[in-house]
Amino acid sequence: MDTAASDTFLSESSSEPASHTSLEPPKKVAILMLNLGGPDTLDAVEPFLYNLFSDPDIFKLPLSFLLQKPLALAISKARSPKVRNSYHEIGGGSPILRLTQEQARNLEATLKEYFNLDAKVYLGMRYWKPFTEHAIREMQQDGVTEAIVLPLYPQYSVTTTGSSMNEVKRWMEKLNYHPQLSVIPPFFDHPAYKASIAEIIQDGLDSHDWGCEKKDVTVLFSAHSLPKKFVIKNKDPYPEQIMATCRTVMQEYFPNQLWELAYQSKVGNLVWLGPQTDGILHYFSATSVDNILMVPISFVSDHLETLFEIDLEYIPLAHQLGLKHVVRSPGLNSRPTFIKTLAKLVKTQLDNKAVPTMMVS
Amino acid sequence: MDTAASDTFLSESSSEPASHTSLEPPKKVAILMLNLGGPDTLDAVEPFLYNLFSDPDIFKLPLSFLLQKPLALAISKARSPKVRNSYHEIGGGSPILRLTQEQARNLEATLKEYFNLDAKVYLGMRYWKPFTEHAIREMQQDGVTEAIVLPLYPQYSVTTTGSSMNEVKRWMEKLNYHPQLSVIPPFFDHPAYKASIAEIIQDGLDSHDWGCEKKDVTVLFSAHSLPKKFVIKNKDPYPEQIMATCRTVMQEYFPNQLWELAYQSKVGNLVWLGPQTDGILHYFSATSVDNILMVPISFVSDHLETLFEIDLEYIPLAHQLGLKHVVRSPGLNSRPTFIKTLAKLVKTQLDNKAVPTMMVS
Numbered sequence: 001m002d003t004a005a006s007d008t009f010l011s012e013s014s015s016e017p018a019s020h021t022s023l024e025p026p027k028k029v030a031i032l033m034l035n036l037g038g039p040d041t042l043d044a045v046e047p048f049l050y051n052l053f054s055d056p057d058i059f060k061l062p063l064s065f066l067l068q069k070p071l072a073l074a075i076s077k078a079r080s081p082k083v084r085n086s087y088h089e090i091g092g093g094s095p096i097l098r099l100t101q102e103q104a105r106n107l108e109a110t111l112k113e114y115f116n117l118d119a120k121v122y123l124g125m126r127y128w129k130p131f132t133e134h135a136i137r138e139m140q141q142d143g144v145t146e147a148i149v150l151p152l153y154p155q156y157s158v159t160t161t162g163s164s165m166n167e168v169k170r171w172m173e174k175l176n177y178h179p180q181l182s183v184i185p186p187f188f189d190h191p192a193y194k195a196s197i198a199e200i201i202q203d204g205l206d207s208h209d210w211g212c213e214k215k216d217v218t219v220l221f222s223a224h225s226l227p228k229k230f231v232i233k234n235k236d237p238y239p240e241q242i243m244a245t246c247r248t249v250m251q252e253y254f255p256n257q258l259w260e261l262a263y264q265s266k267v268g269n270l271v272w273l274g275p276q277t278d279g280i281l282h283y284f285s286a287t288s289v290d291n292i293l294m295v296p297i298s299f300v301s302d303h304l305e306t307l308f309e310i311d312l313e314y315i316p317l318a319h320q321l322g323l324k325h326v327v328r329s330p331g332l333n334s335r336p337t338f339i340k341t342l343a344k345l346v347k348t349q350l351d352n353k354a355v356p357t358m359m360v361s
Numbered sequence: 362m363d364t365a366a367s368d369t370f371l372s373e374s375s376s377e378p379a380s381h382t383s384l385e386p387p388k389k390v391a392i393l394m395l396n397l398g399g400p401d402t403l404d405a406v407e408p409f410l411y412n413l414f415s416d417p418d419i420f421k422l423p424l425s426f427l428l429q430k431p432l433a434l435a436i437s438k439a440r441s442p443k444v445r446n447s448y449h450e451i452g453g454g455s456p457i458l459r460l461t462q463e464q465a466r467n468l469e470a471t472l473k474e475y476f477n478l479d480a481k482v483y484l485g486m487r488y489w490k491p492f493t494e495h496a497i498r499e500m501q502q503d504g505v506t507e508a509i510v511l512p513l514y515p516q517y518s519v520t521t522t523g524s525s526m527n528e529v530k531r532w533m534e535k536l537n538y539h540p541q542l543s544v545i546p547p548f549f550d551h552p553a554y555k556a557s558i559a560e561i562i563q564d565g566l567d568s569h570d571w572g573c574e575k576k577d578v579t580v581l582f583s584a585h586s587l588p589k590k591f592v593i594k595n596k597d598p599y600p601e602q603i604m605a606t607c608r609t610v611m612q613e614y615f616p617n618q619l620w621e622l623a624y625q626s627k628v629g630n631l632v633w634l635g636p637q638t639d640g641i642l643h644y645f646s647a648t649s650v651d652n653i654l655m656v657p658i659s660f661v662s663d664h665l666e667t668l669f670e671i672d673l674e675y676i677p678l679a680h681q682l683g684l685k686h687v688v689r690s691p692g693l694n695s696r697p698t699f700i701k702t703l704a705k706l707v708k709t710q711l712d713n714k715a716v717p718t719m720m721v722s
Contacts, residue, residue, distance in 0.1 A: 218632070229619055232611075250593075258590055258632060271579070271619060271648050275636040279644070287632050 029111070029119040030147040031346060032135060032181070033104055034164040037125025038094025038303060044128060045084040049076035051127040057163035083304075090307040097125070099301040100152065102334045103342070110343040119346070122147075126164050136171040139179065148349050149183040150342065152300050154193055155241035156186040158234045159226060184345050188241040189248060192341035197245065197297070198253035199337050204293045204329030211325050217291045218258045220280065221246045222314070223298040224305060225263035225272040239273050242298055258289075261297075264314070265305055277314055285321035292318065295329045300338065302331040390472070390480040391508040392707060393496060393542070394465055395525040398486025399455025399664060405489060406445040410437035412488040418524035444665075451668040458486070460662040461513065463695045464703070471704040480707070483508075487525050497532040500540065509710050510544040511703065513661050515554055516602035517547040519595045520587060545706050549602040550609060553702035558606065558658070559614035560698050565654045565690030572686050578652045579619045581641065582607045583675070584659040585666060586624035586633040600634050603659055619650075622658075625675070626666055638675055646682035653679065656690045661699065663692040 039048040053059055053072035087093055104121035111117040120142075124135030139147060149168070151161040165183070172178060187193050205214045223242045231239060246261045264277040275283075284292060294314065296306045310328050318326040332338040400409040414420055414433035448454055465482035472478040481503075485496030500508060510529070512522040526544070533539060548554050566575045584603045592600060607622050625638040636644075645653060655675065657667045671689050679687040693699040 228621070232619060233617060235612075235616075251596075256594060258593060260589070260632070260635070269648050271621070271645070271650055274621070274644065275640070276644070279636070279640065283635065283637075283640070284632070287630050289632055 029117050029346070029350065030139060030142070030144040030179075031107070031119050031121045032139065032147050032149045032168070033100070033107075033121050033123050033152060034132070034149065034161070034168070035096065035100050035123070035125055035152040035301075036160065036303075037128035037131075038096040039087060039128055040093045040097055042084050042087055042092055044093070045087055046076050046080040048128045049079055049083060052076075055127075055163055057166055058159050086304055086308045089312055090304065094128075094304060095307075096301055096303050097129075099331075099333050100125075103152070103301070103339065106334045106339045107342050107346070110339050111346060114340075114343060115347050117347070117350075124164070124168070126160075126167060132164065132167045133171050136168065136175060136177065140175055140177045144179050146180040147182070148346055149181050150346065151184065153298075154186060154190075154300065155188045155223075155238055155245065155298055156236075157226065157238035158236050159230075159238075161186070182349055184349050186237075186241055187341070187345055188245045190341060190345065192337065192344055194245065194249045194252065196332055196335060196338040196341055197249045197295070199335065200329040200332065201249070201254065201293065201295055204295065204327055208325060208327045210291050212291050215257060217293050217325075218260065218284070218289045219250065219254065219293050219295055220277075220284075221259065221261045221295045221297045222264045222277045222310060223261065223273075223296075225266045225274070225276070227268075227270045227272050229270060231273065238298075245297060264309055277310075278317060281314060281318045281321055281323065285318075285323055290323060291325040292323060293327055293329060296331060300332045302333060306331060390478050390707070390711065391500060391503070391505040391540075392468070392480050392482045393500065393508050393510045393529070394461070394468075394482050394484050394513060395493070395510065395522070395529070396457065396461050396484070396486055396513040396662075397521065397664075398489035398492075399457040400448060400489055401454045401458055403445050403448055403453055405454070406448055407437050407441040409489045410440055410444060413437075416488070416524055418527055419520050447665055447669045450673055451665065455489075455665060456668075457662055457664050458490070460692075460694050461486075464513070464662070464700065467695045467700045468703050468707070471700050472707060475701075475704060476708050478708070478711075485525070485529070487521075487528060493525065493528045494532050497529065497536060497538065501536055501538045505540050507541040507543070509707055510542050511707065512545070514659075515547060515551075515661065516549045516584075516599050516606065516659055517597075518587065518599035519597050520591075520599075522547070543710055545710050547598075547602055548702070548706055549606045551702060551706065553698065553705050555606065555610045555613065557693055557696060557699040557702055558610045558656070560696065561690040561693060562610070562615065562654065562656055565656065565688055569654075569686060569688045571652050573652050576618060578654050578686075579621065579645070579650045580611065580615065580654050580656055581638075581645075582620065582622045582656045582658045583625045583638045583671060584622065584634075584657075586627045586635070586637070588629075588631045588633050590631060592634065599659075606658060625670055638671075639678060642675060642679045642682055642684065646679075646684055651684060652686040653684060654688055654690060657692060661693045663694060667692060 037048070039045045050072050053075045054069060056068065059068070059072070100123060104123055108119050108121055111119045122135040122139050123130055124132035126132060149165070151164055153160040156162070168181075201219060205217060210217055226236065226238060230236065243261060246259065250257060250259050260280055262275050262277040262280040263273045266272040266276060281292075294310055296310060299305065306328065315326050315328065398409070400406045411433050414436045415430060417429065420429070420433070461484060465484055469480050469482055472480045483496040483500050484491055485493035487493060510526075512525055514521045517523070529542075562580060566578060571578055587597065587599060591597065604622060607620065611618060611620050621641055623636050623638040623641040624634045627633040627637060642653075655671055657671060660666065667689065676687050676689065
């Protein structure tokens with residue numbers, strides 16, 4: 001595997017601090033980091049689901065001004081027991097807050113170390129605490145007038161980055177607070193991000209005693225699915241950006257490896273982006289494929305979809321189907337190459353957009 | 362549906378003939394048209410299969426110099442009864458020769474009518490008569506020194522265009538005949554080709570009394586599959602070009618229509634490009650989809666894969682699965698918009714590549 005991306009990062013960045021003299025005050029940057037959030041306790045499952053199903057960017061119901069909230073209440077009540085049980089299986093709650101907070105702290109440290117930037121990360125989750133509202137209020141109290149926005153979604157979707165940005169705008173409107181925002185674009189094709197995905201693939205390949213040579217293991221990317229009607233209606237670039245990440249990572253790092261992209265987590269009876277992850281496992285069981293490395297894509301930290309669905313549903317299913325070796329790659333979490341990717345995104349955004357650095361009180 | 366493409370064609374082309382004065386001799390162009398070919402009788406099925414399995418561009422067997430031909434013989438003997446029966450079901454042979462000859466005649470007429478070009482098409486099939494060898498020999502006898510090559514594959518694959526071009530080169534070498542060739546590039550994204558695909562979709566939508574509004578019919582493109590290992594090893598652009606055609610046709614002509622791309626005709630137990638057409642029909646039967654328009658893609662005329670597999674296997678399967686309305690779009694064949702597409706490709710190639718026109722004796 002080519003690790004040139006991270007080396008380049010180090011050599012580029014090591015020359016940066018030299019430009020700052022000791023007479024300058026340390027630069028301060030406000031970063032608004034956005035993510036989905038997840039219930040931290042089992043009792044938080046139902047209100048978390050209610051928030052999710054209340055999101056008008058995801059569920060546009062007929063007569064939504066009238067029915068959105070009652071329907072969200074009904075759906076979250078109905079789905080809560082099953083989802084609660086899933087969170088119970090992975091330890092009683094989502095690790096997303098802890099993992100995202102770690103990413104935030106590591107990002108601050110990396111920006112300081114490599115770019116001499118004093119950054120403060122404001123963490124705004126979409127569906128659970130700390131809510132986006134909380135982050136915006138904190139920025140307002142700190143007197144932040146300009147901020148870099150970092151949506152933790154490498155691939156853009158109306159349902160993730162789009163929904164979070166709408167929530168940011170709603171709260172800024174409501175609080176009559178209008179800082180200048182510079183939003184980091186989707187980084188699905190950023191070389192450093194792709195290098196970090198290549199690393200988790202290599203780690204996955206190295207972590208197991210396969211029944212074949214590593215080069216003969218089939219890489220199965222699994223991304224969160226979406227209803228196709230939604231994708232088409234909203235011209236959502238999500239599936240194309242997902243495919244672009246997978247294809248270019250494989251072409252650049254593992255050009256001769258067999259790979260496939262599937263989509264997981266479909267619910268209901270609409271047509272969703274496919275092929276479905278479980279369907280592909282059935283398909284593999286009818287073919288010459290026996291050794292599979294599952295690589296979660298579209299998320300940047302461990303979550304219910306990896307810890308429960310992949311580890312406790314898909315992999316046991318694959319074994320039942322007779323597939324011999326089925327292993328999951330680790331999540332990105334606070335892997336140094338990934339944190340450096342985030343730092344580089346912030347630095348590039350500051351340089352390119354000429355957003356002045358700012359003091360945070 | 363927007364029919365601007367064909368109108369543009371007419372208005373552009375109508376101004377062309379004016380540039381030729383009566384003093385000029387009529388221009389003559391040699392066109393080498395390449396296609397797959399198919400057995401014209403049931404007795405031709407086995408030797409046709411033998412030619413297919415002997416193709417080193419498709420099947421690279423270990424010790425191929427020794428084993429290619431005996432293995433091809435064994436495989437074609439083994440598969441012949443099943444395939445022979447399929448051809449029996451569609452009338453005792455492949456219609457591909459008749460349909461391709463019609464396309465050739467219509468292309469000649471269209472080039473004359475719109476561009477005042479006297480063209481002679483030499484038809485070279487890859488696996489059955491008239492063989493590529495035959496076309497090359499005829500060109501040599503006619504004293505052709507320069508020719509436009511038109512592979513009838515809108516999307517490039519090593520297994521189709523690539524194999525045919527290799528066959529052309531082999532025969533030219535063998536016959537010590539070296540005319541200047543100008544090869545028309547893959548036209549998967551040509552506006553006129555996309556307009557012709559949009560037409561067959563619209564025709565399919567208009568041809569049936571659906572159980573819903575036409576805009577709610579799901580469009581299911583079905584393309585010929587290939588082993589994924591082959592695609593990855595050869596960096597075959599085929600699946601990306603197939604996807605590009607489907608996506609842009611739908612975006613440009615039917616932006617709100619639900620659609621899916623699947624792959625058909627897999628044999629053996631390797632992993633092939635997916636999802637499989639039959640798998641998607643199973644999937645649709647478990648969803649809210651009831652009305653499906655199947656659109657053959659990657660072929661430009663009716664053939665075993667549409668007339669037998671789609672019409673006599675997939676559609677009956679879909680009905681068995683409880684899908685209510687399942688209809689196939691017509692093939693492109695000699696549809697005027699498609700023939701004009703071919704004429705425009707030839708004309709553009711002549712203009713861009715500055716290949717001089719030539720006399721054919």
